[in-house]
Amino acid sequence: MTAETHGTEPLRERPDWFWYFGIAVGGVVWVLLYRQLIPFSEWATALLPIPRHSHTGEAIAFFLYDVPKVLFLLTLIVFVTGVLRSWFSPEKTRAILSGKREILGYPLASGLGVLTPFCSCSSVPLFIGFVSAGIPLGVTFSFLIAGPMVGPVGLGLLFGLVGWKITAIYLVFGFTIATVSGWIMGRMGLERYLQDWVRELNAGAANGLQEERLTMVDRIKVGLDQVKEILGKVWIWVVIGISIGALIHGYVPEAVMLRIMGGEAWWSVPAAVVVGVPMYTNAAGVIPIVEALLGKGAALGTTLAFMMSVIALSLPEMIILKQVLTLRLIAIFIAVVASGILATGFLFNALL
Amino acid sequence: MKIVKIYGPGCKRCDATEQMVKGAASDLAIDVTIEKITDPREIAMAGVMSTPGIAVDGTLVHAGGLPDKSKLEGWLSA
Numbered sequence: 277m278t279a280e281t282h283g284t285e286p287l288r289e290r291p292d293w294f295w296y297f298g299i300a301v302g303g304v305v306w307v308l309l310y311r312q313l314i315p316f317s318e319w320a321t322a323l324l325p326i327p328r329h330s331h332t333g334e335a336i337a338f339f340l341y342d343v344p345k346v347l348f349l350l351t352l353i354v355f356v357t358g359v360l361r362s363w364f365s366p367e368k369t370r371a372i373l374s375g376k377r378e379i380l381g382y383p384l385a386s387g388l389g390v391l392t393p394f395c396s397c398s399s400v401p402l403f404i405g406f407v408s409a410g411i412p413l414g415v416t417f418s419f420l421i422a423g424p425m426v427g428p429v430g431l432g433l434l435f436g437l438v439g440w441k442i443t444a445i446y447l448v449f450g451f452t453i454a455t456v457s458g459w460i461m462g463r464m465g466l467e468r469y470l471q472d473w474v475r476e477l478n479a480g481a482a483n484g485l486q487e488e489r490l491t492m493v494d495r496i497k498v499g500l501d502q503v504k505e506i507l508g509k510v511w512i513w514v515v516i517g518i519s520i521g522a523l524i525h526g527y528v529p530e531a532v533m534l535r536i537m538g539g540e541a542w543w544s545v546p547a548a549v550v551v552g553v554p555m556y557t558n559a560a561g562v563i564p565i566v567e568a569l570l571g572k573g574a575a576l577g578t579t580l581a582f583m584m585s586v587i588a589l590s591l592p593e594m595i596i597l598k599q600v601l602t603l604r605l606i607a608i609f610i611a612v613v614a615s616g617i618l619a620t621g622f623l624f625n626a627l628l
Numbered sequence: 629m630k631i632v633k634i635y636g637p638g639c640k641r642c643d644a645t646e647q648m649v650k651g652a653a654s655d656l657a658i659d660v661t662i663e664k665i666t667d668p669r670e671i672a673m674a675g676v677m678s679t680p681g682i683a684v685d686g687t688l689v690h691a692g693g694l695p696d697k698s699k700l701e702g703w704l705s706a
Binding site: 365366367370393394395397398400401402404405406408473477501599600 | 671
């Protein structure tokens with residue numbers, strides 16, 4: 277029994293079969309509605325007094341199709357992720373990582389970064405919890421990079437909107453960047469650039485918290501709670517992202533896109549990173565933009581670089597980390613991760 | 629009198645947790661003093677890695693996400 281916000285509802289009184297049955301019905305309804313999204317968007321666009329193949333018609337059809345589609349996909353992904361992540365916790369992850377040899381620690385930290393539930397508001401206590409328990413700084417960075425960069429929400433949406441090939445490429449390279457960046461920073465011996473009080477802190481495994489035992493129904497409730505929480509928070513970014521995507525889809529001519537973000541324009545990769553870092557959104561908001569960019573012929577490397585820098589290097593995140601890292605360390609962090617992103621971008625623009 | 633500490637950087641969920649603790653305490657007619665701990669150093673020293681965390685009379689009982697109402701009542705009346 278976890279996070280149930282409104283105690284007045286007698287939710288926990290319901291029998292187990294209610295939850296299993298409810299999930300099964302929900303799944304069927306999801307599939308039935310999901311299949312109606314294209315007919316729905318075409319029908320709704322046709323109602324408007326705008327020619328379907330005009331710029332405005334294209335933009336509106338894109339918007340009307342993508343908004344429900346992304347929200348549907350998000351609901352499914354967040355639910356499944358919430359249930360799966362209920363088997364993991366920052367405490368367990370810390371215990372696993374603190375016992376590992378360093379070289380194994382990097383890829384393991386990247387993997388656990390994907391699976392461990394944590395929100396960016398907890399990144400400071402989590403960072404301190406890891407470092408003070410003796411987990412090497414570089415390994416901790418691998419974890420912190422992988423978490424947002426190859427999060428399940430981003431991967432699921434990428435799969436739903438642009439297909440499995442690009443999703444696989446993104447997964448492999450995101451994971452590699454997290455692992456290698458952590459390793460490089462580990463080699464650099466950056467402990468001296470932590471804020472003083474963090475270095476002196478030695479919390480050890482100061483943790484009196486008992487592991488809660490969860491039943492399957494509890495895990496389902498965790499998933500549902502996550503859906504409520506995350507969709508309530510990100511829907512506005514989804515709408516903004518899709519609006520931008522719709523404008524690109526409807527109005528930006530392919531020739532212009534090729535000139536700005538095509539494979540020939542070498543400077544477009546660093547430009548994509550520079551534009552991406554200060555953009556404050558999340559995976560759910562940026563992937564519809566990525567979909568529209570790729571649809572208009574933007575080069576894959578440039579688009580990947582843009583997406584990775586938006587998701588993995590966010591300015592507000594850096595400001596939160598300022599509490600524990602000196603500016604110099606934050607600068608090194610950004611430089612190392614951005615180099616990995618640039619390398620990925622150039623590599624794919626050269627290959628394809 | 630119980631002392632309840634709520635650990636968190638001041639996010640929305642931390643405020644929601646505070647409201648839940650207040651509600652549960654008044655339901656149970658238990659006198660509580662709520663302290664909100666926002667200093668990252670103190671949060672870390674308490675062993676909290678995901679916020680909000682809750683400690684009742686010095687014992688950490690919960691970390692990460694909103695607490696379950698019935699469990700919360702259990703911690704407060706223990």
